Amino acid sequence: MKRSLFGRLWPNVTAVVLFIGFVFPVYWMFATAFKPTGDIISEDPVWFPTDVTFEHFRKATGVDHFWTYVSNSLIVTLCAVGFALVVALAGSFALARMRFKGRRGFVIGFMMAQMAPWEVMIIAMYMIVRDASMLNSLVPLTVFYMMMILPFTILTLRGFVAAVPRDLEEAAMVDGCTRAQAFRKVILPLLAPGLMSTSLFGFITAWNELPLVLVLNKEAEAQTLPLWLSSFQTAFGNDWGATMAASSLFAVPILILFVFLQRKAVSGLTAGAVKG
Amino acid sequence: MTVQTERPPSGPVDVAKRDESGPAGPRPRAASRAAALTPYLLLLPACAATVLLLGWPLLKDVLLSFQNLNMAQLIQHVTEWNGIDNYKEVLTGEDFWRVTLRSILFTAVNVVLIMILGALVGLLLARLGKRMRVMLLIGLVLAWAMPVVAATTVYQWLFAQRFGVVNWVLDKLGWHSMADYSWTSSQMSTFFVVTVLIVWMSIPFVAINLYAATTTIPGELYEAASLDGAGAWKSFTTVTLPFLRPFLYATTFLEIIWVFKAFVQVFTINGGGPDRLTEILPVYAYIEGVGNQHYGMGAAIAVLTILILLGLTAYYLRIVLKQEEEEV
Numbered sequence: 352m353k354r355s356l357f358g359r360l361w362p363n364v365t366a367v368v369l370f371i372g373f374v375f376p377v378y379w380m381f382a383t384a385f386k387p388t389g390d391i392i393s394e395d396p397v398w399f400p401t402d403v404t405f406e407h408f409r410k411a412t413g414v415d416h417f418w419t420y421v422s423n424s425l426i427v428t429l430c431a432v433g434f435a436l437v438v439a440l441a442g443s444f445a446l447a448r449m450r451f452k453g454r455r456g457f458v459i460g461f462m463m464a465q466m467a468p469w470e471v472m473i474i475a476m477y478m479i480v481r482d483a484s485m486l487n488s489l490v491p492l493t494v495f496y497m498m499m500i501l502p503f504t505i506l507t508l509r510g511f512v513a514a515v516p517r518d519l520e521e522a523a524m525v526d527g528c529t530r531a532q533a534f535r536k537v538i539l540p541l542l543a544p545g546l547m548s549t550s551l552f553g554f555i556t557a558w559n560e561l562p563l564v565l566v567l568n569k570e571a572e573a574q575t576l577p578l579w580l581s582s583f584q585t586a587f588g589n590d591w592g593a594t595m596a597a598s599s600l601f602a603v604p605i606l607i608l609f610v611f612l613q614r615k616a617v618s619g620l621t622a623g624a625v626k627g
Numbered sequence: 628m629t630v631q632t633e634r635p636p637s638g639p640v641d642v643a644k645r646d647e648s649g650p651a652g653p654r655p656r657a658a659s660r661a662a663a664l665t666p667y668l669l670l671l672p673a674c675a676a677t678v679l680l681l682g683w684p685l686l687k688d689v690l691l692s693f694q695n696l697n698m699a700q701l702i703q704h705v706t707e708w709n710g711i712d713n714y715k716e717v718l719t720g721e722d723f724w725r726v727t728l729r730s731i732l733f734t735a736v737n738v739v740l741i742m743i744l745g746a747l748v749g750l751l752l753a754r755l756g757k758r759m760r761v762m763l764l765i766g767l768v769l770a771w772a773m774p775v776v777a778a779t780t781v782y783q784w785l786f787a788q789r790f791g792v793v794n795w796v797l798d799k800l801g802w803h804s805m806a807d808y809s810w811t812s813s814q815m816s817t818f819f820v821v822t823v824l825i826v827w828m829s830i831p832f833v834a835i836n837l838y839a840a841t842t843t844i845p846g847e848l849y850e851a852a853s854l855d856g857a858g859a860w861k862s863f864t865t866v867t868l869p870f871l872r873p874f875l876y877a878t879t880f881l882e883i884i885w886v887f888k889a890f891v892q893v894f895t896i897n898g899g900g901p902d903r904l905t906e907i908l909p910v911y912a913y914i915e916g917v918g919n920q921h922y923g924m925g926a927a928i929a930v931l932t933i934l935i936l937l938g939l940t941a942y943y944l945r946i947v948l949k950q951e952e953e954e955v
Contacts, residue, residue, distance in 0.1 A: 362751055362754050362755055362759070363755070363756075363759050365751060366751065366755055366759045366760075366762065366763045367759075369748060369751075369763060369766065370762055370763050370765075370766040371766075372766075372827075373766035373767055373769065373770040373827070373830075373831070374765075374766045374769055374770070376770070376773070376778065376781045376782065376785060376827070377769050377770065377773055377781075379781065379784070379785065379792065380777070380781045380784075383784065391790065392789075392790050393790075395795070396790075396792055396795055438672045438673050438676060439673065441669040441670070441672060441673070442669060442670045442672070442673035442674075444669060445665070445666035445667075445669035445670050446666075446670070449665065449666040449669075451663070451666040451667070454666070457670060457674075459944065459948070460674075460677070461673075461677075462944055462947070463940060463944065464677050464681055466884060466936070466940040466943070467681055468888055468909070468932065468933050468936045470888045470890035470891075470909040470913075471888065471908075471909050471912055471929045471932045471933055471936075472684045472685065472688055472929060472933075473913065473917070474688065474691065474912070474913075474916040474917060474922055474925045474926050474929060475684040475685070475687035475688035475691055475926065475929070476684050476687075477917070478687060478691060478922070479683065479684060479687055494680060495680060497676070497680075498676055498677070498680035498681055501673060501676060501677070502677070505673055555772075555774070558774065559774045559775050559776060559891075561775075561776055561890075561891050561894075561895075562890055562891065562894075562913070566917055577774075577776045580776050580777065580780060581776055581779075581780075581895050583780070584780060584783060589787070589789070591784050591787065591790070594780060594784065595780075595781070595784060597780075598777040598780045598781055599777075601774060601776065601777050602773060602774050602777040605772055605773075605774050606769065606772050606773070609768065609771070609772030610765075610768060610769070610772060
């Protein structure tokens, strides 16, 4: 009896400990961001902030060029994801639905490309961009970010396209649709969750990218949020309140997207489409 | 790095069993030739982008590695070929080998920790009741979703010398010498912080996917095992483990590749310091090349790193492709 109680207890106790371990850093980021400075630099940590202040957020967003960084990050990320989706949709349709010579080769090629060591190639990319006189511009960033997420987007969408039942497409074509129309009216709506989840992961990668922008764009007008955040702590000494407010601002869009979109995006839309 | 959060999908790829060129009987030859070209045309933009934006930088990297390219040459825009001098200098120098060994050890420690702890958490998820499982899953997803740069900044704060929570806890636990400890002051303590950060970030991927994989194990297998008199441990080694083996192989290699090129965490926590003692290969290539402006040398280091990664990637792809063939 005693043993079975223990047997039921330890997984739950471990789960609680693990939960605290995984959540605490995220919690501590938000908690510090909202705490008055006095509570941040107290000898004993204030675990639960009682006085809430927005002072740190004001300081973080009051930095020179803050809104430039925000709009740069948004422009670069959204454009990269958008272009990647369009290019990948065409490619993944071919890979999932058509038989042709060398298809397997293309798949392997994109799998290799997905593993590309971008972190190591920055010197070459710097030289290429410099020779093209495009340093401190958002264009090379957008284009390279597009490439960083393209292989993943193609390979993931391929799975989603293949999961759309072929009968639906054929039925539409029997009803008089051309292949292009069938694609637009039948497959595309069913692909919506797939498009959402792939663009989510693409968004995260582009939003997070640091090494390339670190090397390419030295001027403040062309920098993005990751660069701002990574230099924030150095620039502000040990102002942890403002640093954590900056981190929170940077992380919140991703956390929201991830937590809410992932489940929605993963659940298939096609489940009931063929029945009946 | 975050993008490859999913195993490359291996869904029903070969759905297309029929020939694409003629679903509706015979067609004019021109039309069927156009149909045969369609897949290549659809793939053209993606392939062009890959060649231009990935192939060219790779080639450029190789070309640069055969050049004497420092600050002077960079400013004057001159190209000075120097054969294999960069490689000679890198490979005969002590630094490169020391950094390589360090990278391998760093990767090994991290991946072992990630895989063992991740697998344990995954198995725990399978054992928990529904409410506790959802709670733990929420925690894991939060850690998983945390952007790398933000997570790194938070860890700097957790391990801060003054007012950092970790030092406070260690002090309260009776380790008073840690009360004002500077974690970035020594090689091992810096690596410790980076390792905790990477393991914390990586466990959710392994645990959640492993849990998802265990739910696909047919229950009959366990019944059969228990009929044969197998205990908990025995049924784990004879049913669970063989079932998960392909998944574990693929994930291990994915983690090796990711950890090996963990530039952002190492670079942001301490810039490869103190005294360049925590540089791993990608950081070393960056600091030699861009930081110290020995661009040719940096490119040579990069090429060597890429070769190592290529070997790892090829091995990973072999595992994944074999799996995909078995599934189809």
